[in-house]
Amino acid sequence: MSNQTLYQERLTRIKHAINLEPVDRIPVVYMGSAFSPRYMGMSIAKYCADPDAAMDVTLAAMQRLGDLDGCNLIPAGRITVILTGQWLSRIAVPGRDLPADSLWQVQEAEMMTVEDYDTIINQGWRAFEASFMPRVIDMAEVRANDKWLMANLAGVYQRFRDNGFVPISGGGTTMPFEFLCGARSMPRFYQDLYRIPNKVKAAMDVMMPDMIQMGLGGARLSGAPGTWVGGWRSASALLAPKLWDKFVFPYLHQIVTALSDNQVLSVLHFDQNWDRDLARLRELPAKKCILNLDSLTDVRKAKEILGDRMAIMGDVPSSLFAMGAPDDIANYVRDLARDVGPTGLILCPGCDAPINTKPENMETFVAAAHTYGVVA
């Protein structure tokens, strides 16, 4: 079968899952940012420094793993620069700040001041971001990454398609909450929500048009069906309900609706536990989201509450990839397929398969998806 035929078959399978329609087999999607170089014998430092190498090694890992339908997040650009932009924090970079074959790490600290909220409110998000970024990264790195993206971004996604793999999402955005939380640091930001709620909310309101444009831009430039809408520190388990209702959901709703209005799917990459507020997600446009869970949210409860509204993607735990045996992975996939599939499920590592994933566990994940994902 040609790669083009494979691509169309896999795209159809994934679209059926997104639309909650019957599938011939539950789609299986890859995500292993740091696992790919480790699996293929490339240093993490090279993966971080060379975006061409990052793309090549991800593709090579997927080809070695076999019949994968797609990739949740395509490596497009230098991951540490992208993470800096998402977290608004310094990133410790392998080969520079850390040993060459270790994992990159976010160095969360209070890099944004309380006064910076006024800058956002008075001058806008973009102006603030431009002034803020030099606090957390050498701007020469950002310029180099931008240059690479301008020259290569569309081609990256096309390469995955040419090899038969469906890029699920391109680029990403998130609620203002996550950007501010990263920049202020989680403890400081959470305290801001109690102490200066109106100022925080005013800043969030100013940020929103740029957050939406960020998501639309990622999807447009990549040609992928969806874009990432991330949530980690805004999870239900972390926030008092009154805070979640005020600072999270209204913005999530706005972003997803705006993306949906522009025919862009929201891949709700939700880390941590969102159990308490799953029912609120029913207010999001139907079949315009994928709920991408990391195993901390109760995936069966999510299916029960949201199964007629959105597909679920995930959620094989990272600790199982790192510590479990192949049988543990196979059993997890079997149970997931039985309880959450076959319609409206996309099998995927929860969050991101970790750097110390045992190769046999990832290989078992793909094999088990085929064994247990086939619809009789």
Place this chain on the structure above:
Amino acid sequence: MADQLSTALADLDEVAVLNLVQAQLDAGVDPLAILTSCREGMVLVGKRFETGEYFISDLVMAGAIFKQATALLGSRLKLDGSGTNGVVVIGTVKGDIHDIGKDLVVGLLRAANYDVRDLGVDVPPQKFVDVVKETGATVVGLSGLLTISFEAMKQTIAALRAAELPAPVKVMIGGGSVTDLVRAHVGADAFGRDAPQAVVLCNQWIKD
């Protein structure tokens, strides 16, 4: 006044707590009694977390208020940060530089009157051993957000088990992806699903 203070802290009323602490100090109330009220407020916060009324954000705010209140008392009490319930050594293990979860646990344990020796992040196994020997601590808390921390936890626990320590040590672990599978793999005595669980474990192991 003490009830009012503990209630204000439990209600996360920062301004009221700080005003009450200052007013009581000005009125000559024993600083130790004020501290006890603040700790009672933190106990109420913990209970509200257990019952699902409070969430992590509430714990963060309560911890911040408690810290300010004890800072006001500090000069009068000559507080050195030590508690009387026992010594707990805690740190983020070698190779992991994340500290938010660990810091939350440290704050809650101090509020619960434990003497916490916070070793920071990226802590090598031998450092834990050395501080346990030095302090005679009977509980060690190991934190790690990343899955790469699991091996460092295992090595640290192995080093603690191999060392000649003044007293037997219980080890608790915590972090984003820690599960019972991880606990068993690294050889810890228990793991905490959330920060308040560390206080529960220490109360079981040391205080009770």
